[in-house]
Amino acid sequence: xxxxxxxxxxxxxxxxxxxxxxxxxxxxxxxxxxxxxxxxxxxxxxxxxxxxxxxxxxxxxxxxxxxxxxxxxxxxxxxxxxxxxxxxxxxxxxxxxxxxxxxxxxxxxxxxxxxxxxxxxxxxxxxxxxxxxxxxxxxxxxxxxxxxxxxxxxxxxxxxxxxxxxxxxx
Amino acid sequence: xxxxxxxxxxxxxxxxxxxxxxxxxxxxxxxxxxxxxxxxxxxxxxxxxxxxxxxxxxxxxxxxxxxxxxxxxxxxxxxxxxxxxxxxxxxxxxxxxxxxxxxxxxxxxxxxxxxxxxxxxxxxxxxxxxxxxxxxxxxxxxxxxxxxxxxxxxxxxxxxxxxxxxxxxxxxxxxxxxxxxxxxxxxxxxxxxxxxxxxxxxxxxxxxxxxxxxxxxxxxxxxxxxxxxxxxxxxxxxxxxxxxxxxxxxxxxxxxxxxxxxxxxxxxxxxxxxxxxxxxxxxxxxxxxxxxxxxxxxxxxxxxxxxxxxxxxxxxxxxxxxxxxxxxxxxxxxxxxxxxxxxxxxxxxxxxxxxxxxxxxxxxxxxxxxxxxxxxxxxxxxxxxxxxxxxxxxxxxxxxxxxxxxxxxxxxxxxxxxx
Numbered sequence: 001x002x003x004x005x006x007x008x009x010x011x012x013x014x015x016x017x018x019x020x021x022x023x024x025x026x027x028x029x030x031x032x033x034x035x036x037x038x039x040x041x042x043x044x045x046x047x048x049x050x051x052x053x054x055x056x057x058x059x060x061x062x063x064x065x066x067x068x069x070x071x072x073x074x075x076x077x078x079x080x081x082x083x084x085x086x087x088x089x090x091x092x093x094x095x096x097x098x099x100x101x102x103x104x105x106x107x108x109x110x111x112x113x114x115x116x117x118x119x120x121x122x123x124x125x126x127x128x129x130x131x132x133x134x135x136x137x138x139x140x141x142x143x144x145x146x147x148x149x150x151x152x153x154x155x156x157x158x159x160x161x162x163x164x165x166x167x168x169x170x
Numbered sequence: 171x172x173x174x175x176x177x178x179x180x181x182x183x184x185x186x187x188x189x190x191x192x193x194x195x196x197x198x199x200x201x202x203x204x205x206x207x208x209x210x211x212x213x214x215x216x217x218x219x220x221x222x223x224x225x226x227x228x229x230x231x232x233x234x235x236x237x238x239x240x241x242x243x244x245x246x247x248x249x250x251x252x253x254x255x256x257x258x259x260x261x262x263x264x265x266x267x268x269x270x271x272x273x274x275x276x277x278x279x280x281x282x283x284x285x286x287x288x289x290x291x292x293x294x295x296x297x298x299x300x301x302x303x304x305x306x307x308x309x310x311x312x313x314x315x316x317x318x319x320x321x322x323x324x325x326x327x328x329x330x331x332x333x334x335x336x337x338x339x340x341x342x343x344x345x346x347x348x349x350x351x352x353x354x355x356x357x358x359x360x361x362x363x364x365x366x367x368x369x370x371x372x373x374x375x376x377x378x379x380x381x382x383x384x385x386x387x388x389x390x391x392x393x394x395x396x397x398x399x400x401x402x403x404x405x406x407x408x409x410x411x412x413x414x415x416x417x418x419x420x421x422x423x424x425x426x427x428x429x430x431x432x433x434x435x436x437x438x439x440x441x442x443x444x445x446x447x448x449x450x451x452x453x454x455x456x457x458x459x460x461x462x463x464x465x466x467x468x469x470x471x472x473x474x475x476x477x478x479x480x481x482x483x484x485x486x487x488x489x490x491x492x493x494x495x496x497x498x499x500x501x502x503x504x505x506x507x508x509x510x511x512x513x514x515x516x517x518x519x520x521x522x523x524x525x526x527x528x529x530x531x532x533x534x535x536x537x538x539x540x541x542x543x544x545x546x547x548x549x550x551x552x553x554x555x556x557x558x559x560x561x562x563x564x565x566x567x568x569x570x571x572x573x574x575x576x577x578x579x580x581x582x583x584x585x586x587x588x589x
Binding site: 013014016018019022023024030042043063064067068069070071072073075076090092093094097098101102146148157158159160162163167168169 | 193195206207209210213214217218219220236248251289290291292294305306307308309310311313314317318320321322356357360361387390392446533534535538551553554555556558560
């Protein structure tokens with residue numbers, strides 16, 4: 001599997017789920033399309049508009065991206081905004097599960113954030129564990145995703161995975 | 171092989187020895203979610219698995235706690251959606267507006283040593299204080315568990331937190347936990363199980379341990395486990411669930427990925443200052459900061475012990491003129507007991523707004539801060555916008571620091587007050 005896209009934003013360490021989608025919106029609104037308008041509103045008000053215009057946008061982050069609440073609306077709104085992949089130095093564990101469960105791929109890559117810039121075009125090769133930066137003509141390696149998680153992505157998330165297997169395989 | 175508490179529970183549930191890094195499929199003993207996460211879980215069940223049927227109605231609970239009592243027409247409609255689902259599944263455990271916060275309800279009625287408890291809320295790690303492997307998940311995970319009664323888990327590495335000695339007066343488990351998070355930072359225990367050990371933890375009440383386990387997620391942990399000892403047994407017996415008790419302790423030579431030793435006698439009252447939980451400093455560093463709203467309650471510090479501490483400090487006193495005090499007991503049981511003990515009367519006489527049990531102030535849903543306001547709260551998170559307003563500041567502290575500061579209207583060290 002490969003994903004090609006442009007880096008839309010680079011976020012600092014410990015970017016939390018309240019920043020991704022504030023609680024004040026999510027308790028009233030079940031429609032993800034309407035909720036997605038508020039993505040990153042408190043820290044990056046133009047995020048939604050910019051993501052809507054971009055083709056296959058990716059986001060990059062420092063350590064512990066997605067920390068905080070278990071709210072799945074956080075990865076859901078990012079997916080709804082069209083984010084095709086998130087590359088961070090590390091992710092918070094609930095956010096990490098949530099993304100794979102909804103088929104949004106995450107890559108943990110240690111040193112990349114220091115080398116890339118917003119607007120760089122990259123190709124993520126999930127099989128080889130390599131991110132090619134087309135703009136800067138550089139390559140960054142990442143640790144392959146565990147087999148079970150790859151199966152989730154290949155299936156399109158945990159729901160299609162469970163449907164096709166008739167439940168969990170013990 | 172010597173095992174940590176997390177490895178013991180997961181090996182037992184998996185039916186074979188597991189070690190850190192393994193991805194295992196395990197049965198779930200209890201699953202719950204609330205009005206912030208359950209609606210999406212129901213939608214995911216329906217859309218993803220074409221079913222609305224839960225695997226076992228006695229092992230699934232829904233709780234209306236986050237927007238409760240409902241502040242809006244839309245939130246009320248979300249509650250209707252949840253009620254309908256519970257009713258058609260004949261779920262006996264559906265908790266209404268005012269029943270309390272999901273974690274406290276699960277602590278009182280369901281959590282027990284050795285169980286796997288999954289909740290649609292990040293603070294599900296709370297139940298680790300009773301020796302349950304408990305962790306928060308998102309709505310799709312909850313949907314899959316509601317349908318199949320199983321989930322996948324990566325066996326976590328463990329972080330040994332050894333707390334030793336006796337804390338000085340007016341230093342509580344909240345102060346100890348804030349100190350620990352400040353030390354190891356917001357991602358210090360990411361993907362790990364925090365295991366709270368040492369004579370200071372042994373000496374703590376179960377309620378104090380719950381405060382520590384509740385905040386394990388603030389250091390990134392999957393769960394925050396305490397040993398299941400005689401205090402846990404007594405706690406379960408007091409909730410008429412003595413039969414759920416079984417001992418839990420790590421083996422002597424268990425392998426930990428990391429360890430710290432915290433000397434409780436060196437501790438002092440702490441705060442976490444805006445806008446990060448790991449921005450931790452002694453209360454003395456922020457003494458004198460004007461406070462618009464003081465909040466006592468939440469799933470972190472809304473239990474009887476916390477109500478007692480606050481009421482003792484507030485007895486015969488008045489909340490400062492320019493400050494509001496809101497009190498949210500964590501459950502209906504706690505509200506009733508705190509009424510019986512007259513803690514509620516004392517706090518109301520001091521000028522507190524007593525609110526129905528729920529998450530109201532912590533997530534700014536039924537009580538929100540105004541522009542430029544400063545809050546001092548016993549909750550677990552001080553992220554920007556957390557209490558409903560991006561232009562407000564939140565400090566976290568213990569119930570004692572909160573109660574004393576409500577009287578002075580400024581952040582105040584509880585050790586300055588003689589009770």
